[in-house]
Amino acid sequence: MTELKNVLIERLFAQHRSALQSFFYRRIRSKPDAVDLVQEVYVRMLRVNDTDAIRNPEGYLYTVANNLAIEHAVLERRHSKDIDFDQPVVEAELLRPAGLEEQVDLDVRVKRLRDVLGQLPPKCRAAVYLKYRHGMSYQEIAHKLGVSDHMVQKYLGQALAHCRRRMARFG
């Protein structure tokens, strides 16, 4: 049951991944717009009165962010080209493979992220590679490193927070 639920969450996240990346790619391009988007996501989360009705708040958060990213893309197009695109078209646009310029940015990001990973303490760093390159579960990583599950979670949390802070200027 636990496994199944995790798989569902992973899948949900995978579905929204491109849109989320676009969402944050945009924020480095036009920061004021992206800040407004985050505020709007926040306000929509606040409007949830019946917290009980939402069994998966994380999935809900992604869905809200995703929908707003799409709405935003629609509005942007209307403003810039004065053409009324259908939502599916825009969604396809968001999911399309990265353009050249975007690809260059992505390469720079990946290179920078590699440098940042190099700054992590050894156990922390090993946990990141085992998880994201080798796709291991927390339990498997714990076994490999000879530490508890709890420590693995701690290492990965530390690594993500560190990367986030060091990558903040890169969107």
Place this chain on the structure above:
Amino acid sequence: MNISVDKSRVAIAEQAAAWFVTHRAAPLDERQRLQFFAWLKASPIHVEEYLSIAALESSLSAATEDPEISLDALLEAAHRDTPAQVVDLRSGRPASARPPEHTRRSNSWWVGAAALAGIGMVAAVLVWALGEGQWLSLPKTYQTTHGGQGMWQLADGSVLHLNTDSSVTVRFSEHERLVTLRQGQALFEVAHEAVRPFRVNSGDSSTVAVGTEFDVYRRGDATQITVVKGRVLVYPGPLSVSSSASMAGDEHSLSVSAGQQTTVRSGVMPTAPVNADLSRAVAWLERQIVFDQQPLDEVAGEFNRYNGISFEIDDPKLRTLPVSGVFDAYDPASFAAFLGSLDGIRVEWQGKLIRVTNAVAYHSQEKIHSH
């Protein structure tokens, strides 16, 4: 030279990352689910950090797909690693290079509120803001407008941060470095000089330091002094220039150390400093307002310091209502939306005024809508 700018952001990124990892360990139980929701609702910055970490995570597969890194080497390094080494590496530099004040906290780099060691890492970025040429003895005034903030490097290498609606006059001589806080709030990162103490006069208080980092906030006839690093001596009432430069202190002074705070009212000083929430006290450097069970009117007053839009709360019961959250100081709209989401509170926009009233008085459960 150290700067506290990144502190509360680091703490929030750590909370967001911890939640993100927890979500992937097992489904949240009922209590965790409510906690996570409450955490998201407490701040738009929480939402931003969580989404940013989610977006970042999606690049990790590509970043770790690095042919130059071998798994064996990683595992070998991990097994060789001793706890002592972890501490050193986490701080990002050798322990010996760290100023002594930090060694006590060397373990807490990753831990939320006490992320002081992170300070050094942003220092390099901020040092470029060099001050303009300054004559040794000519007084110079620095000020900010309503909603503005500023940062300057002074002639001695100290760094001055000014919050909204603030003004200071700086006068350096051979014997001392004298700063007068005329109004508002300032944070000083004082360059160490053994022979010239750094003195800040604010209303009926005088604070003396040699090399340290502290915040002075002047509100009406009260001055609140918060020490981020090192130690200062606080005197009730301005000191004469000729008074002793010694940091030994005397019966007229109060010694305030890192992590402590004191408030001087009309020349009367409390007998002992109290412990301060540092991330809250210096959150303004990051344009944030951080509050934890603070009365609503105090929090609303903080937003009003920064914005052209102001909150008005008539109901005395609402004014004392304790609220918690972390907000961008320049985003009163999110705070208004947050208040509107609370039970029994009605929020109404009237031009540049946001009126906060008791919803029951209106016999209405109507919630506000932004825009």
